[in-house]
Amino acid sequence: MSPTEVKELGCGRLEAAWEVLKQIPDPEVPVISLFELGIVRDLRETAAGLQVVLTPTYSGCPATELIQDDVRAALARFGEVEVILQRAPAWTTDWISEAGRAKLLAYGIAPPGRVLSDQPQPIRLVHRAALTQLACPRCGSAQTEKLSAFGSTACKALYRCLSCREPFEYFKPI
Amino acid sequence: MSIASIQVGNKADVHYLLRIADACLILSQRLGEWCGHAPILEEDLALTNMALDLVGQARGLLTRAGQLDGQGHDEDQLAFLRDERQYLNPVLMELPNSASGNSRPGDFALTQVRNFGVATWLLLLWQGLEKSSDAEVAAIAAKAVKEASYHQQHAADWVVRLGDGTAESAAKAQAALALLWPYFNELFADDAVSAAAVAQGLGPAWSTLKPQWQAQVAEVLADAQLSRPKDSAYVPTGHLGIHSEHMGHLLAEMQYLQRAFPGGKW
Numbered sequence: 348m349s350p351t352e353v354k355e356l357g358c359g360r361l362e363a364a365w366e367v368l369k370q371i372p373d374p375e376v377p378v379i380s381l382f383e384l385g386i387v388r389d390l391r392e393t394a395a396g397l398q399v400v401l402t403p404t405y406s407g408c409p410a411t412e413l414i415q416d417d418v419r420a421a422l423a424r425f426g427e428v429e430v431i432l433q434r435a436p437a438w439t440t441d442w443i444s445e446a447g448r449a450k451l452l453a454y455g456i457a458p459p460g461r462v463l464s465d466q467p468q469p470i471r472l473v474h475r476a477a478l479t480q481l482a483c484p485r486c487g488s489a490q491t492e493k494l495s496a497f498g499s500t501a502c503k504a505l506y507r508c509l510s511c512r513e514p515f516e517y518f519k520p521i
Numbered sequence: 522m523s524i525a526s527i528q529v530g531n532k533a534d535v536h537y538l539l540r541i542a543d544a545c546l547i548l549s550q551r552l553g554e555w556c557g558h559a560p561i562l563e564e565d566l567a568l569t570n571m572a573l574d575l576v577g578q579a580r581g582l583l584t585r586a587g588q589l590d591g592q593g594h595d596e597d598q599l600a601f602l603r604d605e606r607q608y609l610n611p612v613l614m615e616l617p618n619s620a621s622g623n624s625r626p627g628d629f630a631l632t633q634v635r636n637f638g639v640a641t642w643l644l645l646l647w648q649g650l651e652k653s654s655d656a657e658v659a660a661i662a663a664k665a666v667k668e669a670s671y672h673q674q675h676a677a678d679w680v681v682r683l684g685d686g687t688a689e690s691a692a693k694a695q696a697a698l699a700l701l702w703p704y705f706n707e708l709f710a711d712d713a714v715s716a717a718a719v720a721q722g723l724g725p726a727w728s729t730l731k732p733q734w735q736a737q738v739a740e741v742l743a744d745a746q747l748s749r750p751k752d753s754a755y756v757p758t759g760h761l762g763i764h765s766e767h768m769g770h771l772l773a774e775m776q777y778l779q780r781a782f783p784g785g786k787w
Contacts, residue, residue: 406664407577434581434660437667495563496675497570505563521667 364397364425365390371421374413375500378454381414385442388433396427402438405501405521440502440520451518457484457506459520483508484515491515524783527594527602533717535590536609537724538658539599540714540760541646542582543610546600548639549575550775551614554624555632564629567675571636574668581661597786601779605768612757613639613704615768620700622767630683630693635701637676641737642708644669645730654722677741684745695747703753708734710756 368390369382381387381401389400399418403411415430422428440459443451448458481491488510495505503516529535552572559565583596594602613635618627647669650662683694709731718724742749757765778785 405574405577406581406668407573434664437664495566497567501570501573
Protein backbone atom coordinates (compact mmCIF):
# COMPACT_ATOMS: atom_id res chain seq x y z
CA MET A 348 0.00 0.00 0.00
CA SER A 349 1.43 3.36 -0.99
CA PRO A 350 1.48 6.24 1.47
CA THR A 351 -1.20 8.00 -0.58
CA GLU A 352 -3.54 5.05 -0.32
CA VAL A 353 -3.01 4.84 3.42
CA LYS A 354 -3.83 8.51 3.77
CA GLU A 355 -7.00 8.16 1.73
CA LEU A 356 -8.08 5.16 3.73
CA GLY A 357 -7.41 7.09 6.91
CA CYS A 358 -9.51 10.00 5.65
CA GLY A 359 -12.36 7.68 4.72
CA ARG A 360 -12.29 6.15 8.16
CA LEU A 361 -12.39 9.53 9.88
CA GLU A 362 -15.22 10.68 7.62
CA ALA A 363 -17.18 7.54 8.36
CA ALA A 364 -16.61 8.07 12.07
CA TRP A 365 -17.74 11.70 11.74
CA GLU A 366 -20.97 10.50 10.09
CA VAL A 367 -21.64 8.17 13.02
CA LEU A 368 -20.68 10.82 15.56
CA LYS A 369 -23.03 13.35 14.00
CA GLN A 370 -25.99 11.01 14.46
CA ILE A 371 -25.63 10.45 18.22
CA PRO A 372 -28.62 12.05 19.98
CA ASP A 373 -28.40 14.05 23.16
CA PRO A 374 -29.68 11.75 25.94
CA GLU A 375 -31.80 14.47 27.59
CA VAL A 376 -33.17 16.08 24.42
CA PRO A 377 -32.98 13.27 21.85
CA VAL A 378 -34.47 15.38 19.08
CA ILE A 379 -31.12 17.14 18.73
CA SER A 380 -27.73 15.51 18.16
CA LEU A 381 -24.63 16.07 20.26
CA PHE A 382 -23.09 17.62 17.15
CA GLU A 383 -25.95 20.08 16.68
CA LEU A 384 -25.79 20.88 20.39
CA GLY A 385 -22.24 22.06 19.76
CA ILE A 386 -20.46 19.93 22.35
CA VAL A 387 -18.38 17.89 19.87
CA ARG A 388 -15.16 19.83 19.54
CA ASP A 389 -12.99 17.44 17.57
CA LEU A 390 -12.53 13.94 16.23
CA ARG A 391 -9.02 12.84 15.40
CA GLU A 392 -6.96 9.78 14.72
CA THR A 393 -4.07 8.95 17.03
CA ALA A 394 -1.74 6.01 17.22
CA ALA A 395 -4.01 4.51 19.89
CA GLY A 396 -7.23 4.94 17.92
CA LEU A 397 -9.95 7.55 17.65
CA GLN A 398 -9.98 10.49 19.98
CA VAL A 399 -13.17 12.48 20.53
CA VAL A 400 -13.05 15.85 22.26
CA LEU A 401 -16.25 16.94 24.01
CA THR A 402 -17.03 20.10 25.94
CA PRO A 403 -19.51 19.67 28.81
CA THR A 404 -22.54 21.95 28.89
CA TYR A 405 -23.00 22.60 32.61
CA SER A 406 -20.41 21.83 35.32
CA GLY A 407 -22.79 19.48 37.06
CA CYS A 408 -24.71 18.09 34.10
CA PRO A 409 -25.47 14.49 35.08
CA ALA A 410 -25.72 13.50 31.42
CA THR A 411 -22.00 14.08 30.86
CA GLU A 412 -21.00 10.52 31.79
CA LEU A 413 -23.86 9.06 29.78
CA ILE A 414 -22.83 11.09 26.74
CA GLN A 415 -19.28 9.76 26.98
CA ASP A 416 -20.62 6.19 27.15
CA ASP A 417 -22.92 6.81 24.17
CA VAL A 418 -20.03 8.16 22.09
CA ARG A 419 -17.80 5.21 22.98
CA ALA A 420 -20.55 2.72 22.17
CA ALA A 421 -21.46 4.34 18.85
CA LEU A 422 -17.85 4.48 17.68
CA ALA A 423 -16.87 1.05 19.05
CA ARG A 424 -16.82 -0.46 15.55
CA PHE A 425 -13.85 1.77 14.72
CA GLY A 426 -11.72 0.17 17.42
CA GLU A 427 -10.25 1.99 20.39
CA VAL A 428 -12.04 5.25 21.26
CA GLU A 429 -10.82 7.76 23.78
CA VAL A 430 -13.15 10.53 24.96
CA ILE A 431 -11.52 13.68 26.24
CA LEU A 432 -13.44 16.36 28.13
CA GLN A 433 -12.13 19.79 27.33
CA ARG A 434 -13.51 22.63 29.44
CA ALA A 435 -11.94 25.56 27.62
CA PRO A 436 -13.29 27.43 25.81
CA ALA A 437 -16.49 27.05 27.82
CA TRP A 438 -19.53 25.78 25.96
CA THR A 439 -22.13 28.38 25.11
CA THR A 440 -25.61 27.97 23.69
CA ASP A 441 -24.38 30.12 20.79
CA TRP A 442 -22.72 26.91 19.55
CA ILE A 443 -26.08 25.22 18.95
CA SER A 444 -26.41 25.03 15.17
CA GLU A 445 -29.24 26.60 13.16
CA ALA A 446 -30.48 23.09 12.30
CA GLY A 447 -30.41 22.24 16.00
CA ARG A 448 -32.39 25.35 16.89
CA ALA A 449 -35.02 24.50 14.28
CA LYS A 450 -35.34 20.98 15.69
CA LEU A 451 -35.69 22.26 19.26
CA LEU A 452 -38.43 24.63 18.16
CA ALA A 453 -40.29 21.92 16.26
CA TYR A 454 -40.02 19.70 19.36
CA GLY A 455 -41.67 22.38 21.50
CA ILE A 456 -38.58 23.77 23.22
CA ALA A 457 -37.95 27.46 22.63
CA PRO A 458 -34.32 27.70 21.44
CA PRO A 459 -31.93 29.99 23.34
CA GLY A 460 -31.56 33.59 22.34
CA ARG A 461 -28.09 34.87 21.58
CA VAL A 462 -25.89 35.23 24.61
CA LEU A 463 -25.41 38.85 25.41
CA SER A 464 -21.95 40.29 25.66
CA ASP A 465 -19.72 39.55 28.60
CA GLN A 466 -20.29 43.07 29.83
CA PRO A 467 -21.51 43.21 33.41
CA GLN A 468 -25.28 43.05 33.57
CA PRO A 469 -27.45 44.50 36.30
CA ILE A 470 -27.91 42.01 39.13
CA ARG A 471 -31.59 42.70 39.09
CA LEU A 472 -34.40 42.34 37.24
CA VAL A 473 -36.29 44.90 35.28
CA HIS A 474 -33.77 44.76 32.49
CA ARG A 475 -33.69 41.00 32.44
CA ALA A 476 -37.46 40.65 32.39
CA ALA A 477 -37.49 42.66 29.19
CA LEU A 478 -34.98 40.30 27.62
CA THR A 479 -37.10 37.22 27.95
CA GLN A 480 -40.07 38.03 25.76
CA LEU A 481 -40.25 34.60 24.22
CA ALA A 482 -42.53 33.42 21.45
CA CYS A 483 -44.52 30.27 22.17
CA PRO A 484 -43.01 27.39 20.15
CA ARG A 485 -46.48 25.94 19.57
CA CYS A 486 -48.68 28.86 18.54
CA GLY A 487 -46.13 31.62 18.05
CA SER A 488 -47.83 34.02 20.45
CA ALA A 489 -45.54 36.53 22.14
CA GLN A 490 -47.79 36.52 25.21
CA THR A 491 -45.78 34.21 27.43
CA GLU A 492 -44.61 34.20 31.03
CA LYS A 493 -41.88 32.51 33.00
CA LEU A 494 -43.12 29.85 35.42
CA SER A 495 -39.79 28.68 36.75
CA ALA A 496 -36.22 29.81 36.23
CA PHE A 497 -35.09 26.20 36.49
CA GLY A 498 -36.63 23.26 34.73
CA SER A 499 -36.40 19.51 34.27
CA THR A 500 -32.72 19.73 33.32
CA ALA A 501 -29.95 22.16 34.17
CA CYS A 502 -30.15 23.76 30.73
CA LYS A 503 -33.84 24.66 30.64
CA ALA A 504 -36.39 27.02 32.21
CA LEU A 505 -40.16 26.58 32.23
CA TYR A 506 -42.56 29.02 30.54
CA ARG A 507 -46.26 29.19 29.79
CA CYS A 508 -48.09 30.60 26.79
CA LEU A 509 -50.91 32.94 27.80
CA SER A 510 -52.65 32.52 24.43
CA CYS A 511 -52.76 28.75 23.89
CA ARG A 512 -52.21 28.05 27.61
CA GLU A 513 -49.61 25.38 26.91
CA PRO A 514 -46.50 25.22 29.09
CA PHE A 515 -43.20 24.97 27.24
CA GLU A 516 -39.52 24.73 27.99
CA TYR A 517 -36.90 27.33 27.15
CA PHE A 518 -33.28 26.41 26.51
CA LYS A 519 -31.49 29.02 28.63
CA PRO A 520 -28.80 31.06 26.91
CA ILE A 521 -25.47 30.76 28.71
CA MET B 522 -11.01 0.46 48.33
CA SER B 523 -10.58 1.27 51.97
CA ILE B 524 -12.83 3.39 54.11
CA ALA B 525 -9.87 4.74 56.05
CA SER B 526 -9.82 8.51 56.20
CA ILE B 527 -7.38 10.26 53.90
CA GLN B 528 -5.31 13.35 54.53
CA VAL B 529 -4.12 15.97 52.10
CA GLY B 530 -0.66 17.48 52.33
CA ASN B 531 0.23 20.99 53.33
CA LYS B 532 0.77 22.58 49.93
CA ALA B 533 -0.68 26.08 49.78
CA ASP B 534 -2.09 25.69 46.27
CA VAL B 535 -3.97 22.54 47.30
CA HIS B 536 -5.41 24.29 50.35
CA TYR B 537 -6.40 27.34 48.31
CA LEU B 538 -8.33 25.17 45.85
CA LEU B 539 -9.87 22.99 48.57
CA ARG B 540 -11.26 26.05 50.35
CA ILE B 541 -13.24 26.90 47.22
CA ALA B 542 -14.07 23.32 46.24
CA ASP B 543 -15.35 22.61 49.76
CA ALA B 544 -17.37 25.83 49.81
CA CYS B 545 -19.21 24.59 46.70
CA LEU B 546 -19.48 21.02 47.97
CA ILE B 547 -20.83 21.80 51.43
CA LEU B 548 -23.32 24.44 50.28
CA SER B 549 -24.46 21.95 47.66
CA GLN B 550 -25.12 19.42 50.43
CA ARG B 551 -27.21 21.98 52.33
CA LEU B 552 -29.20 22.94 49.23
CA GLY B 553 -29.79 19.27 48.52
CA GLU B 554 -31.58 19.00 51.86
CA TRP B 555 -34.37 21.07 50.32
CA CYS B 556 -35.08 18.36 47.77
CA GLY B 557 -38.75 17.48 48.13
CA HIS B 558 -39.22 20.04 50.92
CA ALA B 559 -39.05 23.49 49.32
CA PRO B 560 -42.13 25.70 49.80
CA ILE B 561 -43.01 25.54 46.10
CA LEU B 562 -42.16 23.10 43.32
CA GLU B 563 -40.32 25.71 41.26
CA GLU B 564 -37.95 26.40 44.14
CA ASP B 565 -37.47 22.70 44.77
CA LEU B 566 -36.18 22.54 41.19
CA ALA B 567 -34.16 25.73 41.52
CA LEU B 568 -32.40 24.81 44.77
CA THR B 569 -31.50 21.33 43.57
CA ASN B 570 -30.41 22.61 40.15
CA MET B 571 -28.09 25.06 41.87
CA ALA B 572 -26.85 22.26 44.13
CA LEU B 573 -26.03 20.32 40.97
CA ASP B 574 -24.05 23.21 39.48
CA LEU B 575 -22.16 23.61 42.75
CA VAL B 576 -21.30 19.93 42.96
CA GLY B 577 -20.09 20.06 39.35
CA GLN B 578 -17.84 23.01 40.16
CA ALA B 579 -16.58 21.21 43.27
CA ARG B 580 -15.79 18.08 41.24
CA GLY B 581 -13.56 20.02 38.87
CA LEU B 582 -11.64 21.72 41.65
CA LEU B 583 -11.37 18.58 43.81
CA THR B 584 -9.92 16.68 40.87
CA ARG B 585 -7.38 19.44 40.27
CA ALA B 586 -6.53 19.69 43.97
CA GLY B 587 -6.01 15.92 44.07
CA GLN B 588 -3.59 16.14 41.15
CA LEU B 589 -1.61 18.95 42.76
CA ASP B 590 -1.60 17.13 46.09
CA GLY B 591 0.07 14.25 44.27
CA GLN B 592 -1.15 11.39 46.47
CA GLY B 593 -3.41 9.91 43.81
CA HIS B 594 -6.69 10.90 45.50
CA ASP B 595 -9.59 11.40 43.13
CA GLU B 596 -12.60 13.68 43.51
CA ASP B 597 -14.70 11.05 45.28
CA GLN B 598 -12.05 10.21 47.83
CA LEU B 599 -11.49 13.88 48.56
CA ALA B 600 -15.21 14.55 48.84
CA PHE B 601 -16.09 11.60 51.05
CA LEU B 602 -13.05 10.28 52.89
CA ARG B 603 -11.58 13.30 54.65
CA ASP B 604 -12.25 13.99 58.31
CA GLU B 605 -13.79 17.20 59.55
CA ARG B 606 -10.56 19.10 60.16
CA GLN B 607 -9.50 18.42 56.57
CA TYR B 608 -12.46 20.30 55.07
CA LEU B 609 -11.62 23.90 54.39
CA ASN B 610 -14.97 25.52 53.52
CA PRO B 611 -16.05 28.72 55.25
CA VAL B 612 -18.36 27.97 58.19
CA LEU B 613 -21.16 29.90 56.43
CA MET B 614 -21.69 26.98 54.04
CA GLU B 615 -22.20 24.35 56.74
CA LEU B 616 -24.74 26.29 58.81
CA PRO B 617 -28.06 24.43 58.87
CA ASN B 618 -30.94 25.64 56.75
CA SER B 619 -32.64 27.20 59.77
CA ALA B 620 -31.60 29.00 62.93
CA SER B 621 -33.09 26.19 65.00
CA GLY B 622 -30.44 23.86 63.60
CA ASN B 623 -33.02 21.70 61.85
CA SER B 624 -33.09 21.34 58.11
CA ARG B 625 -36.79 20.49 58.15
CA PRO B 626 -38.55 22.72 58.18
CA GLY B 627 -35.86 24.84 56.62
CA ASP B 628 -35.90 28.63 56.77
CA PHE B 629 -36.45 29.72 53.17
CA ALA B 630 -35.36 33.30 53.83
CA LEU B 631 -32.12 32.12 55.39
CA THR B 632 -31.38 29.90 52.41
CA GLN B 633 -32.04 32.70 49.90
CA VAL B 634 -30.02 35.30 51.81
CA ARG B 635 -27.11 32.87 52.12
CA ASN B 636 -27.38 31.89 48.46
CA PHE B 637 -27.32 35.52 47.43
CA GLY B 638 -24.25 36.34 49.54
CA VAL B 639 -22.41 33.22 48.43
CA ALA B 640 -23.33 33.50 44.74
CA THR B 641 -22.17 37.12 44.71
CA TRP B 642 -18.89 36.05 46.31
CA LEU B 643 -18.42 33.04 44.05
CA LEU B 644 -19.15 35.09 40.95
CA LEU B 645 -16.39 37.56 41.88
CA LEU B 646 -14.07 34.72 42.85
CA TRP B 647 -14.65 32.80 39.60
CA GLN B 648 -14.07 35.99 37.62
CA GLY B 649 -10.68 36.26 39.34
CA LEU B 650 -9.94 32.57 38.80
CA GLU B 651 -10.65 32.89 35.08
CA LYS B 652 -7.22 34.56 34.93
CA SER B 653 -5.54 31.76 36.91
CA SER B 654 -2.05 30.67 35.90
CA ASP B 655 -3.41 27.12 36.19
CA ALA B 656 -5.14 26.42 32.86
CA GLU B 657 -7.48 23.80 34.33
CA VAL B 658 -8.62 26.12 37.12
CA ALA B 659 -9.14 28.91 34.58
CA ALA B 660 -11.29 26.60 32.44
CA ILE B 661 -13.42 25.49 35.41
CA ALA B 662 -13.88 29.14 36.36
CA ALA B 663 -14.89 30.24 32.85
CA LYS B 664 -17.79 27.80 32.93
CA ALA B 665 -18.68 28.51 36.56
CA VAL B 666 -18.92 32.28 35.98
CA LYS B 667 -22.00 31.75 33.83
CA GLU B 668 -23.62 29.48 36.40
CA ALA B 669 -22.83 31.71 39.37
CA SER B 670 -24.24 34.71 37.54
CA TYR B 671 -27.54 32.88 37.09
CA HIS B 672 -27.54 31.81 40.76
CA GLN B 673 -26.88 35.36 41.89
CA GLN B 674 -29.75 36.77 39.86
CA HIS B 675 -32.13 34.12 41.09
CA ALA B 676 -31.27 34.60 44.75
CA ALA B 677 -31.27 38.40 44.40
CA ASP B 678 -34.80 38.24 43.03
CA TRP B 679 -35.87 36.30 46.10
CA VAL B 680 -34.08 38.57 48.56
CA VAL B 681 -35.98 41.52 47.10
CA ARG B 682 -39.23 39.62 46.95
CA LEU B 683 -38.95 38.62 50.60
CA GLY B 684 -37.51 41.89 51.89
CA ASP B 685 -39.98 44.02 49.95
CA GLY B 686 -42.83 41.59 50.55
CA THR B 687 -45.10 41.14 53.53
CA ALA B 688 -44.23 42.24 57.06
CA GLU B 689 -43.57 38.62 57.93
CA SER B 690 -41.33 37.85 54.94
CA ALA B 691 -39.38 41.07 55.55
CA ALA B 692 -38.89 40.21 59.21
CA LYS B 693 -37.65 36.74 58.30
CA ALA B 694 -35.27 38.08 55.67
CA GLN B 695 -33.92 40.68 58.09
CA ALA B 696 -33.45 38.06 60.82
CA ALA B 697 -31.63 35.78 58.37
CA LEU B 698 -29.37 38.63 57.36
CA ALA B 699 -28.58 39.42 60.99
CA LEU B 700 -27.77 35.79 61.72
CA LEU B 701 -25.55 35.30 58.67
CA TRP B 702 -23.82 38.69 58.55
CA PRO B 703 -20.86 37.84 60.84
CA TYR B 704 -20.24 34.61 58.92
CA PHE B 705 -19.79 36.52 55.65
CA ASN B 706 -16.57 37.93 57.15
CA GLU B 707 -14.80 34.65 56.47
CA LEU B 708 -15.34 35.04 52.73
CA PHE B 709 -12.73 37.80 52.77
CA ALA B 710 -10.15 36.26 55.11
CA ASP B 711 -6.54 36.18 53.92
CA ASP B 712 -3.50 34.35 55.24
CA ALA B 713 -0.30 32.68 54.03
CA VAL B 714 -2.29 30.32 51.80
CA SER B 715 -3.90 33.17 49.89
CA ALA B 716 -0.60 35.05 49.71
CA ALA B 717 1.01 32.01 48.10
CA ALA B 718 -1.88 31.67 45.64
CA VAL B 719 -1.49 35.30 44.64
CA ALA B 720 2.28 34.91 44.30
CA GLN B 721 1.95 32.01 41.88
CA GLY B 722 -0.97 33.57 40.01
CA LEU B 723 -3.33 30.76 41.02
CA GLY B 724 -6.13 33.08 42.13
CA PRO B 725 -7.06 36.28 43.94
CA ALA B 726 -6.75 37.01 47.63
CA TRP B 727 -10.27 36.83 48.99
CA SER B 728 -9.95 40.23 50.69
CA THR B 729 -9.72 41.89 47.27
CA LEU B 730 -13.27 40.76 46.48
CA LYS B 731 -14.76 42.67 49.38
CA PRO B 732 -15.39 46.15 47.87
CA GLN B 733 -17.33 44.77 44.91
CA TRP B 734 -19.19 42.28 47.07
CA GLN B 735 -20.25 45.05 49.42
CA ALA B 736 -21.38 47.25 46.54
CA GLN B 737 -23.46 44.53 44.91
CA VAL B 738 -24.99 43.42 48.19
CA ALA B 739 -25.80 47.03 49.10
CA GLU B 740 -27.61 47.47 45.78
CA VAL B 741 -29.84 44.47 46.36
CA LEU B 742 -30.43 45.20 50.06
CA ALA B 743 -31.57 48.68 49.07
CA ASP B 744 -34.00 47.23 46.53
CA ALA B 745 -35.19 44.79 49.18
CA GLN B 746 -35.58 47.56 51.77
CA LEU B 747 -33.46 45.53 54.15
CA SER B 748 -31.00 47.24 56.44
CA ARG B 749 -27.38 46.21 56.57
CA PRO B 750 -26.54 44.73 59.97
CA LYS B 751 -23.76 46.14 62.09
CA ASP B 752 -20.36 44.73 61.24
CA SER B 753 -18.78 42.24 63.58
CA ALA B 754 -15.13 41.48 64.21
CA TYR B 755 -15.81 37.73 64.30
CA VAL B 756 -14.01 35.76 61.59
CA PRO B 757 -14.93 32.07 61.50
CA THR B 758 -12.16 29.55 60.90
CA GLY B 759 -13.62 26.94 58.55
CA HIS B 760 -10.96 27.77 55.95
CA LEU B 761 -8.40 26.58 58.51
CA GLY B 762 -10.31 23.37 59.13
CA ILE B 763 -11.85 24.46 62.42
CA HIS B 764 -15.59 24.18 62.04
CA SER B 765 -18.86 24.74 63.85
CA GLU B 766 -20.74 22.03 65.73
CA HIS B 767 -22.88 21.47 62.64
CA MET B 768 -20.11 20.18 60.39
CA GLY B 769 -19.79 16.71 61.90
CA HIS B 770 -23.51 16.05 61.53
CA LEU B 771 -23.43 17.20 57.93
CA LEU B 772 -20.47 14.96 57.13
CA ALA B 773 -22.05 11.97 58.84
CA GLU B 774 -24.91 12.18 56.39
CA MET B 775 -22.81 13.15 53.37
CA GLN B 776 -20.20 10.43 53.87
CA TYR B 777 -22.54 7.66 54.96
CA LEU B 778 -22.75 5.81 51.65
CA GLN B 779 -19.02 5.84 50.94
CA ARG B 780 -18.22 4.70 54.45
CA ALA B 781 -20.87 1.96 54.34
CA PHE B 782 -20.10 0.83 50.79
CA PRO B 783 -16.42 1.69 50.21
CA GLY B 784 -15.69 2.66 46.62
CA GLY B 785 -19.37 2.41 45.69
CA LYS B 786 -20.26 4.04 42.37
CA TRP B 787 -23.39 4.50 40.34
